[in-house]
Amino acid sequence: MANSNSTGKSKSNIPYKIYLPEEEIPKAWYNVRADMKTDHRPILNPATMKPAAAEELTPVFCEKLVGQELNDKDRYIEIPDAVREIYKMYRPSPLMRAYRLEKALGTPARIYYKFEGGNTSGSHKLNSAVAQAYYAKEQGLKGVVTETGAGQWGTALAMACAYFGLDCKVFMVKVSAEQKPFRRAVMETFGASVTPSPSDTTQVGRKILAGTPDTGGSLGCAISEAVETAVTSEGYRYVLGSVLNQVLLHQSVVGLEAAAALALYDEYPDLVIGCAGGGSNLGGLMAPFMADKLAGRRAPHFIAVEPASCPSLTRGKFAYDFCDTGMITPLAKMYTLGATFIPSANHAGGLRFHGMSPILSQLYHDGYLDEARAVAQNTVFDAATFFAKTEGTLPAPESSHAIRAAIDEAVKCRESGEAKTILFGLTGTGYFDLRAYMSYNDGSMNDTIPSDADLAQGLSQLPAVPEGLL
Numbered sequence: 198m199a200n201s202n203s204t205g206k207s208k209s210n211i212p213y214k215i216y217l218p219e220e221e222i223p224k225a226w227y228n229v230r231a232d233m234k235t236d237h238r239p240i241l242n243p244a245t246m247k248p249a250a251a252e253e254l255t256p257v258f259c260e261k262l263v264g265q266e267l268n269d270k271d272r273y274i275e276i277p278d279a280v281r282e283i284y285k286m287y288r289p290s291p292l293m294r295a296y297r298l299e300k301a302l303g304t305p306a307r308i309y310y311k312f313e314g315g316n317t318s319g320s321h322k323l324n325s326a327v328a329q330a331y332y333a334k335e336q337g338l339k340g341v342v343t344e345t346g347a348g349q350w351g352t353a354l355a356m357a358c359a360y361f362g363l364d365c366k367v368f369m370v371k372v373s374a375e376q377k378p379f380r381r382a383v384m385e386t387f388g389a390s391v392t393p394s395p396s397d398t399t400q401v402g403r404k405i406l407a408g409t410p411d412t413g414g415s416l417g418c419a420i421s422e423a424v425e426t427a428v429t430s431e432g433y434r435y436v437l438g439s440v441l442n443q444v445l446l447h448q449s450v451v452g453l454e455a456a457a458a459l460a461l462y463d464e465y466p467d468l469v470i471g472c473a474g475g476g477s478n479l480g481g482l483m484a485p486f487m488a489d490k491l492a493g494r495r496a497p498h499f500i501a502v503e504p505a506s507c508p509s510l511t512r513g514k515f516a517y518d519f520c521d522t523g524m525i526t527p528l529a530k531m532y533t534l535g536a537t538f539i540p541s542a543n544h545a546g547g548l549r550f551h552g553m554s555p556i557l558s559q560l561y562h563d564g565y566l567d568e569a570r571a572v573a574q575n576t577v578f579d580a581a582t583f584f585a586k587t588e589g590t591l592p593a594p595e596s597s598h599a600i601r602a603a604i605d606e607a608v609k610c611r612e613s614g615e616a617k618t619i620l621f622g623l624t625g626t627g628y629f630d631l632r633a634y635m636s637y638n639d640g641s642m643n644d645t646i647p648s649d650a651d652l653a654q655g656l657s658q659l660p661a662v663p664e665g666l667l
């Protein structure tokens with residue numbers, strides 16, 4: 198074999214798209230918690246301020262998913278055959294070598310992106326939706342209830358429920374439902390029912406409407422409505438498309454496939470970059486590389502990229518907080534802007550959640566997730582447009598946060614002459630975000646970055662937690 202030593206190997210024979218064969222779809226998810234040095238703090242029941250036991254969570258979540266949520270022991274968790282069979286319909290997703298982007302930037306860096314936007318739901322969220330719908334069906338439930346912000350999660354869940362014959366109720370943040378009617382149409386086509394949130398169908402929704410009748414809603418508020426509906430409907434459970442440990446677990450397929458595809462060409466990333474809303478795609482993409490870092494085998498540099506208008510990692514507090522505005526969910530220790538924080542309505546780039554995955558938060562706090570960056574919306578769309586023109590794929594605004602950082606890093610390589618290997622997550626397609634592209638194109642897009650005083654407001658309302666738990 199020529200060129201088989203990693204130091205001298207020519208990288209010129211790498212194809213534009215690296216597809217793994219179907220049998221290379223992972224057979225197990227990787228559970229990073231088994232390897233974390235300081236595990237993140239347990240979720241708390243707000244009524245008792247004690248760690249929530251499985252029995253307290255099963256009225257809200259599916260049983261098997263609660264098991265996964267609390268599992269910090271098993272490094273690998275087998276992917277059920279029925280889930281893997283559906284993965285085979287759209288996975289492995291391609292790992293792309295961004296030759297044209299590299300050339301346009303004049304960078305010596307080698308840039309790769311894992312493209313998760315090729316399935317009908319248009320994003321990586323389907324990876325967890327399929328798993329969650331499977332476990333709900335296995336438990337004999339009638340259906341599941343959830344919320345969706347930009348709409349990708351609701352679409353993914355609607356698809357997954359159609360595969361398994363489950364009912365699907367979606368609370369969609371009202372501004373998004375208005376801005377993205379086509380998302381709603383896709384969900385309804387797959388059989389889901391969609392309610393704009395806040396709505397008058399729940400107690401918490403009515404309360405929020407009474408206080409702020411003109412509100413466009415928020416993810417935190419839609420979560421409250423979905424949880425309330427799930428616990429008051431016989432045969433239903435609540436499911437969530439990001440933030441939770443179980444979701445990061447399911448998303449590890451993304452990173453495991455990326456690592457296997459890179460290994461075919463003797464590649465290993467120096468930089469792993471992901472956009473961060475609730476943390477699931479970055480958590481999934483970095484999973485196998487984080488395993489190497491935690492074990493001291495390699496030292497890739499990880500970068501989380503978030504919007505400047507919803508900057509939980511870069512400007513939030515690492516504290517226990519509710520996951521929803523209505524303050525009915527368990528408390529999680531995470532970087533948060535406060536459950537009452539609502540990003541500006543003219544923020545079009547997604548990633549609007551006030552908190553961040555507890556796993557990612559702890560890894561960031563401990564320095565394993567090296568860096569978090571907040572980027573402004575216009576610069577994100579500059580990157581999105583540049584990427585679309587060079588690589589020919591219209592990226593989701595969320596994904597474009599990662600593109601922004603990847604381009605910035607590639608430009609640094611041009612200046613320093615370093616040929617780094619950059620891997621980023623291209624989490625979705627931008628076809629449902631054309632209103633955002635329209636406002637960028639006509640120059641009406643602006644950035645609303647919260648002031649310190651705005652943030653102090655949300656942070657002042659963090660719940661008081663007994664000191665031993667902090």
Ligand SMILES: *Cc1c(COP(=O)(O)O)cnc(C)c1O
Pocket residue numbers: 319320321322349350438439440472473474475476477478479547548593595596624625626
């Ligand atoms: C939901 C979503 C995100 C952000 O969520 P994470 O949990 O942080 O991954 C990013 N990109 C796309 C396309 C999404 O749909």
